[in-house]
Structures are given as C-alpha cells and as structure tokens.
Amino acid sequence: MLSILDPLREMNTLSVLLRMVLAMLFGGLIGLERGRKRRPAGFRTYMLVSLGAALTMLLSQYEYFMVTHAWVEMAAETGIRTDVSRFGAQVINGIGFLGAGTILVTGRQEVKGLTTAAGLWASACMGLAIGAGFYECVLLGFALIFLSMRLLPPIETMVVENARNMNIYVEFQSLDDVGQIINRIKSQDVQIYEVDIDRGREGQALHPSAVFTIRLHHKQAHTQVLTAISELESVYTIDEI
Known part of the structure; x- marks a missing residue:
C-alpha cells in the first residue's frame, strides 16, 4: 500500500x-x-x-x-x-x-x-x-x-441481440388466436420451448397475453421474428423481454 x-x-x-x-x-x-x-x-x-x-x-x-x-x-x-x-x-x-x-x-x-x-x-x-x-x-x-x-x-x-434464445411477450385479442400465433412463430424456423399464457381479466380492458420462450435454429435478426408476428391482425402488442 x-x-x-x-x-x-x-x-x-x-x-x-x-x-x-x-x-x-x-x-x-x-x-x-x-x-x-x-x-x-x-x-x-x-x-x-x-x-x-x-x-x-x-x-x-x-x-x-x-x-x-x-x-x-x-x-x-x-x-x-x-x-x-x-x-x-x-x-x-x-x-x-x-x-x-x-x-x-x-x-x-x-x-x-x-x-x-x-x-x-x-x-x-x-x-x-x-x-x-x-x-x-x-x-x-x-x-x-x-x-x-x-x-x-x-x-x-x-450479446442479447445475437443470442439464439428469445423470450417474446405477445398481447392479442382472444385465446382463440394462440394457435395462429404459434404457427406464425414456427414458420420463422424456430423451436418453441415454453408458452406461458395469461388469460387476462374478465370485465376489464386487459387482453390475453403470452410469453413464448423460443430458440432460433440459425442466426437471424430478432427483429425479423418480431416483425413476422406483429403482422398478425390479432396481435396488439409484441416485445422481446
């Protein structure tokens, strides 16, 4: 010292x-x-x-x-x-x-x-x-x-933007739209590990939402996956978390 x-x-x-x-x-x-x-x-x-x-x-x-x-x-x-x-x-x-x-x-x-x-x-x-x-x-x-x-x-x-794993938060119209969203995610050549669905609150403006944990099979921009999902009319909000 x-x-x-x-x-x-x-x-x-x-x-x-x-x-x-x-x-x-x-x-x-x-x-x-x-x-x-x-x-x-x-x-x-x-x-x-x-x-x-x-x-x-x-x-x-x-x-x-x-x-x-x-x-x-x-x-x-x-x-x-x-x-x-x-x-x-x-x-x-x-x-x-x-x-x-x-x-x-x-x-x-x-x-x-x-x-x-x-x-x-x-x-x-x-x-x-x-x-x-x-x-x-x-x-x-x-x-x-x-x-x-x-x-x-x-x-x-x-590092996060170039990672193969993603957590995507999606807010949509109704629970009937979950299947359509899953199909759109799979069309981006990714694997879905987990889906955590929130049904929303009855009588309130809060819409159903879900958090998708996915893995990209090949290196691609995260924004590409987010953009593909956001093009669905049933999707209100989408964000990577």
Whole structure:
C-alpha cells in the first residue's frame, strides 16, 4: 500500500471528513447513471448507502480505538471485546432489504431491478472500504463498478441481440388466436420451448397475453421474428423481454 496515504488512515478529523466525502461522491456518481435511466434507486440512494456504510466502518474503528485506549481499564473490568468486522457484516446483510425493494416482476413476466440491486450492494461494500481507509481498493473498486454500469450495457445488448434464445411477450385479442400465433412463430424456423399464457381479466380492458420462450435454429435478426408476428391482425402488442 502507498505509505503517503498512511496519515489518512488514522482516526483524525481530516481522515474522517475525507472518508465521508469520498463515500458521498463515489456513491453519488455510481447512482447518477441509474438515475438517468429512471431506476428505483438513483443518485441520492446510492450516496446514502455508501455514506452509511462508511459511517458504520468508522464507528467500528472508533469503538476499537476507544476500547484499546481510553476505555481500556473499563474494558478489562467488564470483559468488553470489540470485533470490528461484525459491523461491516451487518451492513452487507442489511442492504438486502433495499435491494429486494428495487427488484420487481412486471406483468410481462420480466424481472427488473437486478442491476440496481447489485449496484447498491457493491456501493455498500465500497463504502465499507472507504470507512476503513483502504483508498487503493476504493479507487479500483469505484472505477470497475462505474465502468461496468456505463460501458458494459452496450456489450450486453449486442450479446442479447445475437443470442439464439428469445423470450417474446405477445398481447392479442382472444385465446382463440394462440394457435395462429404459434404457427406464425414456427414458420420463422424456430423451436418453441415454453408458452406461458395469461388469460387476462374478465370485465376489464386487459387482453390475453403470452410469453413464448423460443430458440432460433440459425442466426437471424430478432427483429425479423418480431416483425413476422406483429403482422398478425390479432396481435396488439409484441416485445422481446
């Protein structure tokens, strides 16, 4: 580790201030990308998660310092022991309730919020590293987390668009149209693995829908399959999920 940063690893006012500011700054920057995409957790959420994790680690270090210095006699009499790792472990476990709140399953049987939840968890871990004064790890961790959220989505999109497997959500007029839709899908030289049908709600405007899990026999554009299905008059909505 860099010896020039040793004074900032000590428990002093400047070090504590720097760690809290870094936690807010780096957490906010990571959350900014999520906020631009209108995700459930954005700029302020990531900032608070990172800051809270840093404060937790600072608290654990403070208690350890006091028990081994100012409170050493009282600790010896009462048998107080402080495990500084326990606070961080509780943060990692406790962040689960925030992550669970960002994950949802849409009416199209599509899972959303996994990346946001993972980002919150990683932001909390980064906050713990900041609170511990592990600056080298913080810089590397922040760079990798930020790059994974900013640069990897286009690569992920390219991989998905060229994949042989597809999940297609289709909304149509009535259940009698399912057979026609299946025939149109098969005409695109694909194999249907699974069909999950939602009959809709009686007396409401919600139409029947289905999620088709298919595999392309040869490499072709996903839009070609979607366009072929959308040409059916019975189809109201179609989307790849």
